[in-house]
Amino acid sequence: MADADPNEAVTRTVGRSLKDLSSCFISRMREDESKFTEVRKRLTGRKTFHELFASIWDLKEAHEMLTPVLEKKEKSEALATEEGREGNKFYQEKNYAKALEKFNSSIVAAPHPTVKRPEMSTTDEVDNLGESPSINPEWFTGNDDEGADGALAIAYGNRSALMMKLGLYEFCLNDIELALRHSYPEDLKHKLLDRKERCLAAKRKQDLERQESTSRARNDADGSRKRGRRSCGEMAVDFLKRLVDNLTLEDDPLGTNGQLTLRKPPVIKKKNSSYPCFSESVKVSYHSSKGRYTLAVKDISPGEVVAVERAFCVGFIEENNTLLCGHCLRFTLNPVPCPGCTMVIFCNDDCRIKGLSEDHWLECKLLPSMKSLKFGPVCSVYKMLRNFTLKDIRDFRKKLKREKPEDPVNLGCDNKGMYNSQSYRAVYGLMGDEETLNDQQILINCQIAFIFTKLLHMSERFFVNSRREPFTPTREDFIAAGSVVLSHIFKCHFNLIGVTDCRMEKDVGAGIFPTLALINHSCDANLKFYTFGRTMVVRAIRPIQAGEELTVAYGTCFENSNLLERRRMLVKYQFTCSCEACVNDWPTYDRQDQMKLRETRLAPRVRRGISEAVLKASAMAVQIRRLAESDYELNEQDYKEMCKASTLVHRELMRDCQCVHDVRNSLLLCFINVSIPE
Structure with a gap:
């Protein structure tokens, strides 16, 4: 089936959401009710993902009504200059929160030169896809014309002045260095260097005051409890909360601050021999009625770390994209931009390199279209593809089918019996909900997969050869790609876990955590998830006896919602909870x-x-x-x-x-x- 003329699709689909496209497609299909009925019949029964996707891909109506537009949002020196001008206006008005927002927007909008890239390491054999992603030089290429980064240098210089005013001296110094690196205008450079000297002097004073404050707190009988001078991390978090809550910051500098310090997640000292993200206190078992689940093999005390896992991929909530690092998911005041798009930021150069070589590989060209389509949490589907190509996925899935283990407990483990949560092998082994959905729900998922596959083709980064050069896909290529995307959609329904920045008290997105996805639900859970960026930590919240199943609450618990409300919420997971709280209908907290x-x-x-x-x-x-x-x-x-x-x-x-x-x-x-x- 050939693609529809993309020029015809532009006026029809630009700016339209997934819901709009789906509605148009269904209306067109209902013009021939017998054909529509036949299509829905093909989606029932035990069908493979290949068969399901082919049923949609071969429809002329799908290509006419569901083909999206690859929207573009280019970097612009004019826009960067305008955002900087507005930022200066807010700075003069002492509305520092709005000034920071505009200065950051100016940095993101400015044309960016080539980013230095690390050495590339590639292997001919795909063993654990996802562990060591290859790096495409194209990702790190920007506009290298002489003077093209002038707007970027000015933007960094503007933000350095704000950081100086707020007492964020480390941030100020960092921005000054970035401004100088990007060819700050010679006639203004003396102002920047003068600011650097004043900033260094203020920082020395800050360090001395903090040392004295810490010393006084230690000598104070109540020093272990009272705050002296608040730490730089606390002050920056306070400011971030004001920004997130859209509050105006008055002329009230945050005091002496340094670089934003972030706590690191705990490390499991004694790990499970096969599932290293679990502690040795955890065992993975299997039962035909509920699939894989986890048990305590020894008594677990309150507060004990049960699991620590870094997300395989995370899709974050769009409203946070001006404050949230696109790789580590930390809130940041002084981001650095993606060199290729205007919709993602990073907290530093290290995160930018990692982001550009992993999650951001496919999404850079797709994000403007994804924003218009309003996919919501299912946007994690393309994140699951990371920087893989069709050939990578196709070859690896063939290999996985050949090595399917006899024991379901070992599904997703490599030939050494290890479950590596950063390998696509672990994602491939996750359970989906395809067997529990009706034909209407499957039809919706097939439409989403169709649109995703079209976008992958338009990106020219998925259907590529071994030299990363785009090729013209065949029907079988499209259906192979679409069936993979469709399988990811079904897995997302069951396995997405919400990510919340606890210190910011803010939901930031949802991700795939292949190890934690093995923990089942209870309305009276004995474990709790909390996050450090894109790393999830699981601790016991009550004593757990050896042999007891380990559980978390998928959303709400019995203290907050009654039995009827909880059962309505769990409908999407296609099971009825039978925990003690549900069986005995325990009352909510207020009762x-x-x-x-x-x-x-x-x-x-x-x-x-x-x-x-x-x-x-x-x-x-x-x-x-x-x-x-x-x-x-x-x-x-x-x-x-x-x-x-x-x-x-x-x-x-x-x-x-x-x-x-x-x-x-x-x-x-x-x-x-x-x-x-x-």
Whole structure:
């Protein structure tokens, strides 16, 4: 089936959303109801992804109504200059939040020269696709005409002035160096160098004041609790929160700040021998009724790290793209731009190199179209392709089909029995929901796959040969690619995990975590996910006994939603939860008793002793919650106390009472706010 004339598609599809295109396609198909009925019949029964996608690809109506437009949003010196002019206006008005937004937009819009690239390493044999992605030189090529980066240099210079005003001295110095690197105008360079000298002097004063403040805090009897001078990371996070919440920052500089420091995720010391993202306390098992699931092989204490995994891919929420690094997903005040597009930023040069050689490989040319189409979370589908080509995917999937393991537990493991979550092998082995959907839902997914496949062709980065040169795909090439995309769509429905920046209290996107996807749901979960950028950490939130299944809540838990609400939410996962909270219809938090002792036949003296200990633990939980919301910091001792409190209340109380919930939530606050030694 030949493609429709793209010129005819432009006026019909430009700016249209996925919903609009789908509606037009269905209306056209209903003009011949018998043909439409026949198409829907072909989508029922046990069909392969190849058969399902071919049913759509071979329709003339699909090519006429579903072909998208590859929209472009080019870099522009004129736009960069205009954004910089507006930023200067806001700076003069002391609206620093808006000024920063405009200066960052100016940097992103400015034409960019070639980015230095690392050495390329390639292998002829594809063994673990995704572990060591190849790097295409095209990614790092920008506009190298003499003087082409003048607008970029001016933009960095403007932002350096704002960083100086805000006391973000490390950021200021970094921007000055970038401005000089990109040929800052000679007649203005003296101002930039003068700012650099003043900034270095202010930074030396800052460092001295912080040393003195730290020393005073250590000598203060209450120094472990009270904040002295807030850390650079805390101050930058405060400013970021104002930006995210669209608040105006008045003439109130943030004080002496340095580079934004970010906590690193914990490291698992003793790992599972086959699933290294799990600790040795975890075992992966299989049952025909629920697929793979996880068990505790030894007792697990509250706060214990159960898993740490970096996302295979993450699609982030569009509204954050001016503050969120496109690779590590950290919020950043002073981003560096992608050299090829205006829709993604990076927090530093290292993240930019990694992003350009991994996730951003395909999306750079596709993002303007993706924005118009409004795909939502399913945008992670193309992220799953990383920088792979059709040949990479086709060859590797053939290999995986030949080596399908006899034991379902080993699905996704390599020939050494290792489950590498950064390998496409692990993604390939994830469960999809194709067997539980009706023909209408499958038809919608096939339409999405059709549009994605068209965009992949237009990008000229997927249908390429071994030299990365575009070729004209055959029908079989298109259907092979479309069937892969369709399989990814089905996997996304079941396996996407939301990513939240806990310190910013902001949802940032959703990603594929092949190891964590093996953990099943419970409305009374014993584990909790939280993130460090694109790395997810899983800790126990209550004592877990050996042999107990490990669970997380897919969305909400019984304390926050009643049974009917939870079952409605879980419909999309195609199962009915049978946890203890659901079977016994436990009440939500506002309807629970404060305490509910496990053992009621106790001597009055023993009962009073338990009640006093539990109330003390609950009061401590309330205090920690208040401290976290005020101008005090949580510390390691708070974390240890909450772990003890969690053990106590779960030993003595039933889980459907308010004391248990209060202690659990305070323990979560410690996970987020305390650097916990492992």
